[in-house]
Amino acid sequence: MSSLTPLARLMSAAVLAASVFLIPHAANAISMDKSSTIRDQCEISIGPDLIGIVSYMPDRSRDRFCGEFPATGRIILTIDLIAERLRELPIEVRIVKESGRPLSEEDDLGPATVAYLPPRVYPGGAVPVEHVFDEAGDYAAFISVTESSGARRTTRFAFTVGGFWQFYATAMLAGVALAGAVFAYWTHAGDRKGFRRARPFG
16 A cells, blocks of 8 residues: 555645646747648748748757747847748848837837848848847847838737746746655655554564
């Protein structure tokens, strides 16, 4: 018969349930599943045209990310101009930090801007944007294209830096501490029962 008391068994079950729920969700957020395609995760439209966004944290991981970055630091976003016609038009990129609410292109984005690439033509089809994100929080990349007619179209790509991992890291560390406490209690209870069994009578 198990030496665990009902309380210890309950605590063990809670730790197991937390691990089953938290660890897979955290892993999915930290990096993209290598079996999935980037386009399934990061493809967005800018008017009638499509662009893809491939993101890396080269100082921390070789994985690709989309939408959620597990920590602050250097991030490289590469914008793939899937529609070939975009490779002949000026592309502008502005990354802003959002505080309190999502921003739109109608807002004054200047004070919130953390990185900016002026309009430029990218005939190779790749627009690299590199920035060191020192603060965790919500961000958005505003990607604009200017048509030959002068018309301007903009799309918004929202992402978070640091927040998800920081939240779940605390929960998982608490789970590890709780598991350690359960193990210590279980071991101590087993030692006490063994001592009582070994004590001679009379």
